[in-house]
Amino acid sequence: MKRRVFAGVSLSVMMMAMSAHAETVKIANIAELSGPGAAAGSVWSDGVDLAIDEINAQGGILGMQVDMSKYDTQTDPQVSRALVQKAIDEGAFALLGTVYSSSTVVNMLVAQQNGIPQFTASEAPSITQKGNPYIFRTNWGAQKGMPKIATYLKDQLGVSKVAVAWANTEFGKGGHDSFVENVKAAGLDVVADVPSEQGQADFSADVLKIKNSGAEAVFIYLTQEEAARFLMEAVKQGLDIPRIGDSVLTSEKVIDLAGPAANGAKSHAALTIAADDPLVQEFAAKFSKRFGYSPDYNGMKGYIGAYTIKYGTEMVGEVNSQKLADVVHGLCLDANTYPGVLIDMCWDDVGEVSRQSYMVEVKDGRETVSEVLPAN
Amino acid sequence: MAELLQILISGLSSGAIYALAAVGFTLLWQASQTINFAQGEFVMLPAFFVLAGMTLFGLPLWAAILTAFVLSIVILGAMFKKLVVEPMLPHGTMPLVIATIALGLLMKESVKEFYSAQGQPFPSLFPQHVMDFFGASVSVQDLCNLAVAFAAIIALQLFLQRTRTGRAMQATAQDPRVAEILGVDVKRMVMYTFLINGALAAIASILISPVYLAKFSNGETLGMIAFIAAIVGGFNQIRGALVGGLLIGVLDNLAAVYISAEYRTAIPLILLIVIIMVRPQGIMGTSEGRTV
């Protein structure tokens, strides 16, 4: 029954798309273009734009031009929910976005009700744990990276006491919980657990607490500006223990903001333009040329998401939301054949992603890959 | 001990900058009953004048700062007064409150749209050399920030008390009608207050941005802190804003270390409510009359 409704919906969507313009495919990008999430959302959105323009220049999807609409959520989950509804009302057959997990958690329900596949940038663990058959990540969730970080801390660095500095928002909360769970399972002690506010400017108390806790390494799970402020304060107070993070900590923007204070920071990154890979380098060059700044993981996610829709749809052979969702579950894309995904990647049956990852270290103001870890 | 010392020093250096924003807030309230909800954005913007001067027009740092200073006084001072405050003043506080909210949004969105949505590094005026002070780390930058902020506020206090213009400004704040009768050019005095606020915002912006980085959304947190500091210290005294700013800076760090990092921002808010209940004129305020 459900299936038939979905099929009906997608059929009508298809017909609307057909009648609007005989040869276009409608895709919507719902992103944080204003409000506190604008920094992340605009990079994601630029990544999407770059991919869509390339796709159109190469002849579109199944020979039809892509008609992409952009919607600004103002970083407000309620607005994002309304806009997903609007995008679907307007005939989008697949969705891209949103970046902030608090938005994705709510707007993915609408996409689910309408049977429209959605490719999100969010990394909160809960997103793929709700049994929603229409949600797909463009990068793995925070819960998949944490075991690797715990192993790294224990085996490579040989520490037993760690501290965690995290953003007390929906972004940081999911990552923090997953980190604490994993390091405890690995037998490590969390000796300082320091949450911070969104937009917090003064990190002296945070660094002080960690410094006096006897921690042998600190895990930093903050957004870009906050991570940079933390690193600067850590240097000032002479906190000389290893500083470990995820993709954010060693991203271009943080290095740009923190300057020399970023040197020595290490991260376990999923997507980084430091990767020694011709496709990634080519992407980074195209992106910088067009937008005038270097992309980060969010830009890569947007680019990959848009290309995934193209590849999935062309495998199906028709513009069909349900079939697209079905085909991406369990799909593996090889970057040699499908260059738009940049790095080989697979989706499992709940939309979670597997991909190789990197240990990155900042040396002399540059991200450098020190180790490539296999997909898990 | 070293821990407490570190908290105090870090708190004071942040607090000094909060105080600059809070003093401007108080000044505007005194001179024209303006509750400026865009005060945080006033502190955010001058940093972008500097950055735009350097990246778009290729100015050296000192020239860019000078330009930013002039622009702040003209735009955030004079134009704000002439175009926004003046037409609305006869209609009470409410429309002006809404207008400043809209102005804050306008400034924030414009910076985001025309400059960048991402945070920007900002050149430091002072060396970042760090010294050890009885186990606490103190940077030269912290000390310089503290010194500049104090100097600005003391100079302002002296100007208001020792000069003819300053006293005329005080008279205007206390009772504009009487001041007018006594031959004070009330309109001009109010304008001076706005110009001073523009200058203070520029100083705060240039001091704070090397540490806090320049980002379009920085004003949200700063405006709130300035507001709380102004009320806690006493809405009718500039030394009240100074004390309020320093107190909030220290209290924030104390709360984060000793009480709860999750509730660190609650402590200043609770203080604010308690102050209003117990001593509505603020810590340094006097219950009667208004002085600048």
Added chain:
Amino acid sequence: MTAFRILFLITFSVALLLAPIGQSNYIIYILCSWLIFSISAMGLNLTLGYAGQISLAQAAFMGIGAYVTALLTMAGVHWLVAVFCSISATFLIGLALGYPALRVQHHFLAFVTLAFNALVFLVLRNEEWLTGGSLGLVGIPRPVFGPFDTMKQLPFYYFTVVCFLVTAGAMAWMLRSPWGRAFKALRENPIRANSLGLNTTRMTLLAFAIGSSMAGLAGALQAPLVQFIEPGSFTLILSLKILLMVIVGGSGYFFGPILGAALVVLLPEMLRFTDGYYLIIYALLVLVVMIFSPQGLLGLGRKLLIAMKPRKERGDLKQGAQL
């Protein structure tokens, strides 16, 4: 009540009933959102337009209302019981917050409510065992009344319309009662009202508490509409937005907040074609309205109306109530 007014009310109600027909789900959702914010803004109008007090905690009260309803309905309690709890809770908290604040000095309610709003956000975010923390609560059920299920967008819209009309009716009745007239007396001239034996502090406190409980009702409607709530939806920014609705629409006018809510909810929607610039244009428009018509849009309309056809008016009533 003039014939013109009755005609207007009928047209307005019929328009409300006909508005969603043939519209997409998205438009219906936006209309629901408009009605809910209208209720909240009408509550603030009572505090601001009639009692002359600035409250900056309207979003916090909406949040309390939304969380109470969400937690109760998710535990299986019927929405009707939950909404009663939301309204009572916000009313009582309003009393407890307003009493000490109003005792002090008049503009201090604004400061206390501002701090209160920020505190409510912190509690909602930090007390994870109760509120779900920063990840919020997902999957709030929509109410079912016998055979009438509001799960679909259109029935939910009519459900919201009923709640809106009942609230608006109750408010109109309240303002016409002797008690409401006392409010107007308070607004026009507090000193005179006081000397006539009105307990102005108590009146103001009640206005604030009732205004807050209307936000509680709005929250109780918003939770099932969005089916998701999180602390970040009820920050000071939303309080300022609701204040904007009241002032831009015209505070002290019955229809002011309804018009204001329409503008704040729908205008960004209409300006969306301008791409990245719409918030800039929006902010500019608000500035222009405030500069040229500090009484809000209804105030501007009235000014134009009076300018076009000069009416005979008794001079001593010029300042009178204009509900």
